[in-house]
Amino acid sequence: MSNLKVKDIRNIAIIGHGSEGKTTLTEAMLFNAGVVDRLGRVEEGTTTTDYDPEEIKRQISISAALAPLNWNSHKVNIIDIPGYFDFVGEVIQNLKVADGAVIVVGAVSGVAVGTEKAWDYCNKYDIPKVIFINQMDREHVNFMKVLDQLKDKYGPTIAPFQVPIMEGEEFKGYVDIIHMTAKEFTDKDEKDIPIPDNMVDLIEPMRTMLVEAVAETSEELMEKYFEGEEFTPEEIHSALRQGVIEGEIVPVLCGSAVNNLGIKPLMNTIVAYMPSPEERPAIKGVNPKTEEEDERRADPKEPFSAFVFKTVVDPFVGKLSLFKVMSGELTENTDLYNTNKDSSEKINTIYILRGKKQIQTSKLTAGDIGALAKLQVTETGDTICESGHLIKFPEFEFPEPAISLAIEAEKQGDEDKIMMGLNRLAEEDPTFSVIQDSEIGQTLVAGVGELQLEVVASKLKSKFGSGIIFKEPKIPYRETIRKPVKAEGKHKKQTGGHGQYGHVWIEFEPIGDVNIPFEFVDKIVGGVVPRQYIPAVEKGLQESLRKGVLAGYPMVGIRATLYDGSYHSVDSSEMAFKVAASLAYRKLTEGDPVLLEPIMKAEVIVPDEYMGDIIGDLNRRRGRILGMTPLSGGLQKVEAEVPQAEMTKYATDLRSMTQARGEFKLSFVRYEEVPGNISAKIIEEAKRDEEE
Numbered sequence: 177m178s179n180l181k182v183k184d185i186r187n188i189a190i191i192g193h194g195s196e197g198k199t200t201l202t203e204a205m206l207f208n209a210g211v212v213d214r215l216g217r218v219e220e221g222t223t224t225t226d227y228d229p230e231e232i233k234r235q236i237s238i239s240a241a242l243a244p245l246n247w248n249s250h251k252v253n254i255i256d257i258p259g260y261f262d263f264v265g266e267v268i269q270n271l272k273v274a275d276g277a278v279i280v281v282g283a284v285s286g287v288a289v290g291t292e293k294a295w296d297y298c299n300k301y302d303i304p305k306v307i308f309i310n311q312m313d314r315e316h317v318n319f320m321k322v323l324d325q326l327k328d329k330y331g332p333t334i335a336p337f338q339v340p341i342m343e344g345e346e347f348k349g350y351v352d353i354i355h356m357t358a359k360e361f362t363d364k365d366e367k368d369i370p371i372p373d374n375m376v377d378l379i380e381p382m383r384t385m386l387v388e389a390v391a392e393t394s395e396e397l398m399e400k401y402f403e404g405e406e407f408t409p410e411e412i413h414s415a416l417r418q419g420v421i422e423g424e425i426v427p428v429l430c431g432s433a434v435n436n437l438g439i440k441p442l443m444n445t446i447v448a449y450m451p452s453p454e455e456r457p458a459i460k461g462v463n464p465k466t467e468e469e470d471e472r473r474a475d476p477k478e479p480f481s482a483f484v485f486k487t488v489v490d491p492f493v494g495k496l497s498l499f500k501v502m503s504g505e506l507t508e509n510t511d512l513y514n515t516n517k518d519s520s521e522k523i524n525t526i527y528i529l530r531g532k533k534q535i536q537t538s539k540l541t542a543g544d545i546g547a548l549a550k551l552q553v554t555e556t557g558d559t560i561c562e563s564g565h566l567i568k569f570p571e572f573e574f575p576e577p578a579i580s581l582a583i584e585a586e587k588q589g590d591e592d593k594i595m596m597g598l599n600r601l602a603e604e605d606p607t608f609s610v611i612q613d614s615e616i617g618q619t620l621v622a623g624v625g626e627l628q629l630e631v632v633a634s635k636l637k638s639k640f641g642s643g644i645i646f647k648e649p650k651i652p653y654r655e656t657i658r659k660p661v662k663a664e665g666k667h668k669k670q671t672g673g674h675g676q677y678g679h680v681w682i683e684f685e686p687i688g689d690v691n692i693p694f695e696f697v698d699k700i701v702g703g704v705v706p707r708q709y710i711p712a713v714e715k716g717l718q719e720s721l722r723k724g725v726l727a728g729y730p731m732v733g734i735r736a737t738l739y740d741g742s743y744h745s746v747d748s749s750e751m752a753f754k755v756a757a758s759l760a761y762r763k764l765t766e767g768d769p770v771l772l773e774p775i776m777k778a779e780v781i782v783p784d785e786y787m788g789d790i791i792g793d794l795n796r797r798r799g800r801i802l803g804m805t806p807l808s809g810g811l812q813k814v815e816a817e818v819p820q821a822e823m824t825k826y827a828t829d830l831r832s833m834t835q836a837r838g839e840f841k842l843s844f845v846r847y848e849e850v851p852g853n854i855s856a857k858i859i860e861e862a863k864r865d866e867e868e
Contacts, residue, residue: 182454182474185543186252187500188446189271189303192280193290194236194259197310199226201280201433201442202243202256208440209245209252211530215436224531225256230634238631239604240266240486242498242529242545250447253545259290261836262625265574265607269485269556271297272572273500273545276304276450278442283309283317283430287325289836295330304451305426308442312340312347313432320378323428330426335389335416336382337427337445338438341372347432350441351375353382354412361437389425390415413448420449453543459483459502461559461569464515470567472503474543479565480504484558488547489600490639496547497554498529502569504562506540513563516571517553521560524549556606574607576841577622578827581629582650584619586643595619597640601632608632615730616650626828651821652774653858654847655724656733657767660685665760667752678752680705680713681740682760684767690733690847694721697737705741705753712750713738716757725764726771727862732847734764771855772847774820777802780830781813782838789833790814797822798851817845 190198203223206212216222221232225241237258244253255270271277279294281287298305309322319340326334341349341358349360351371356379359366371379391401393415400407407415419425429445431438453474460471461481472481486498512521527534527547540546554560557571585591598610598621608628611620623629629646637643662683669676687695696714705713714736721731741756778799782790791801791814799818807813823842830838850858 180251180541180544182476182541182543183452184250185452185541186250186446186450187255187273187275187453187543187545188252188450189255189257189274189277190280191257191267191271191277191294191297192259193282193285193288193294196259196280196282196285196288196290197433198259198280199223199237199256201278201308201310201439202254204433204436204439205247205252205254205443206243206245207436208443209247211243211245217434224533227532228635229638230631233634234631236260238263239488240270241531244528244530244545247443248447251544252443252446260627261290261293261831262623262628262631264293264624265605267294267297268572268574269606271301271303273483273485274301274303275453275456275543276306276446278446279305279307280310281307281322281326283311283319283322284314286322287329292329292837299423302423302457304421304423306420306442306445306450307334307426307428309428309430310433312430312437313435315345317342317345317347319430326428332385333424333426335386335419335425335427337386338429338441339375339379339382340430341375347437350430350438351379352441353379353386354416355409356383359441365440386416387412389419393418417449421451421455459569461567464518464566464568472567474501475503476505476542478503478542479562480506480510481559481561481565481567481569482506483569484554484556484560487556487603489604494550495603496527496529496534496549497551498545498547499560500545501540501542503542505542506546508538511563512560513566514551514554514558514560515566515568516555516558519553520563521548521551521554555603572606575624575839577607577609578624578840579626579629579825580611580620580622580649582618582620582647583633583644584647586645590642593640594636594642594644597636597642598632600640601635605632613649616652618647618650620649624827625831648824653727653729653850654690654732654772654774655726655729655769656690656731656772657684657686657764657769659768661763661767663760663763663766665756665758667755667759670747675744675747676749676752676755677744677747678709678749678754678756679742680738680753680756680760682713682717682757683737683739684761684764685735685737686767687733687735690772693730693732693734694718695735697735699737699739700741704743705738706743706748709743709748709750709753710738712753713757716754717761719754720758720761724769725762726769727859728866729771729862731764732772771850771858773850775817775845775848776820776823776842777845778816778818778823778826778840778842779813780816780838780840781807781811782830782834784810784812786834786838787812787814790830790838793829793833794818797826819848819850820844 202225203216207215218235231238240257257270258266277298338350351358358369358371360369391398429442458471458473463470481502482499484497484499488496526537528537529547559569602608608623633644665680667678717736724731794816797818799816802815805813
């Protein structure tokens with residue numbers, strides 16, 4: 177649209193539970209706006225917003241995608257957001273730039289966990305909502321049942337703007353409750369019909385509720401209502417729009433995206449009732465130089481600023497940084513500065529994205545969404561602005577990783593290529609990370625759930641040509657001793673010329689605190705071990721302690737006292753005393769060695785009804801329940817201490833136990849002794865691994 181005004185922009189997230197038809201709804205909107213000439217289908221892999229090979233293969237949305245369209249002289253930036261919980265990062269990123277949301281609910285499945293999460297996220301980010309009850313073409317649909325579920329859950333904010341007209345199980349049309357008209361679907365569009373007689377008793381109370389909601393928006397309208405005067409269409413529209421924008425009214429509409437029925441009325445509702453960017457609150461930030469609070473409004477006259485909410489990495493195209501213009505205007509001549517990285521950026525080309533299609537443009541105005549290619553330092557969550565008017569907007573708060581798996585290369589020699597590919601994929605998805613754990617000698621990938629990590633592995637193979645195998649991550653066990661032991665270490669070697677001689681007596685004892693890895697005490701008197709060799713003894717012990725005597729795990733909580741020894745004036749050396757110390761170390765097998773395991777503090781938040789299952793499950797994992805705290809919204813927080821070894825797949829298990837309503841976080845507390853029966857298995861396994 178040329179000369180696009182901020183008031184004519186709508187940034188709308190399409191969210192909800194998985195497989196409720198969000199992508200199909202987006203496709204129907206694009207078709208109605210004339211952007212595509214045929215309706216793409218998810219099953220055929222022909223939709224605009226599910227274009228990634230992984231999405232086509234799995235028939236689910238994995239990444240959010242943009243789908244701008246023009247409707248009723250407005251530009252509507254549709255953001256199709258995945259519904260599966262492993263991709264919650266996409267929800268957080270994209271709701272940051274949405275000004276309104278359509279929550280898609282299945283007409284058969286009703287209010288699901290994804291519906292609840294979508295609602296909660298919208299409330300968290302203060303985003304006005306419309307609910308679209310989709311899949312009205314299916315068997316056994318029950319609009320009124322779903323409406324009752326919504327009302328039970330969310331109270332009087334739920335306001336049906338439409339009620340479907342059904343003939344048997346066939347979705348024939350709808351009654352518009354605002355205008356008290358009825359529409360019947362025809363082959364090409366819809367036509368006016370009288371409101372069916374059998375629906376009048378159903379419609380009247382809903383209409384009364386809407387009128388009362390209108391009356392409550394101002395004293396003037398309340399007065400008019402009590403005096404029995406009719407509201408004008410303009411008064412009704414204005415009051416309802418105000419209620420929707422303030423979150424006090426949530427319109428409910430219905431339709432069938434796959435058959436493109438009821439989609440145009442939804443598009444009309446988006447344009448008529450959802451806010452433009454200029455009607456949203458100013459975006460708060462800080463001046464990075466002064467740390468003083470600042471804010472920007474969606475006004476083209478203000479200095480340019482934008483927030484980068486997503487990064488798309490393609491091995492061929494390069495990096496695309498998706499952003500929303502928070503204030504001002506962006507042109508190819510704008511002087512660009514990244515306040516997070518304290519660095520200038522150079523504009524190459526400004527794009528508008530529609531699915532995978534990149535459309536070049538010369539200008540973007542406040543409130544609009546676009547992309548820049550090949551920015552050098554900019555990452556997801558960064559602020560870019562004019563160098564003369566600096567501001568930094570708050571970054572994202574993503575959930576902590578809930579699952580970590582170890583990886584190995586399918587083919588030897590691919591390691592460098594794999595790390596490069598994984599790091600590129602981590603740029604796209606900030607909830608995914610790669611960790612090189614030198615202690616356990618494994619590369620770990622961490623994320624929200626198993627499906628997310630599977631998708632990463634598939635993308636790595638298809639985009640970067642390298643395969644990985646998932647393994648259970650090793651647990652960072654420790655070893656210590658329970659009783660003191662005196663040990664002699666003597667290294668004596670004669671090989672012609674200079675020999676080697678080092679001789680030490682060391683007492684090893686438990687410190688009593690395994691958080692202290694090692695203490696070295698020098699009690700040599702009379703020079704029996706010369707001063708210059710004592711550091712070599714300590715170093716020899718430190719190197720030996722890395723590999724325990726039971727299962728090869730690091731030894732901790734040990735005090736080593738060097739109290740005697742001997743030397744040779746010619747054959748002694750630092751190396752000889754290092755070897756002598758390591759020989760003494762082997763005697764720790766006589767110090768009653770034990771295996772220690774990391775204990776984690778688990779904080780699990782679940783709805784009340786799952787409490788029994790969660791506590792029982794934590795007990796089965798050798799957990800100790802520390803306490804329970806009631807939270808708002810019918811939730812409970814359970815705190816427990818649990819061995820790390822029992823929690824490797826907890827994210828998946830918790831999701832299964834609570835229908836994805838539970839969440840948790842783990843933090844390290846301390847090391848504790850492993851029970852004997854479990855310790856024996858771990859030691860046996862470690863020995864087997866060493867032999868292999």
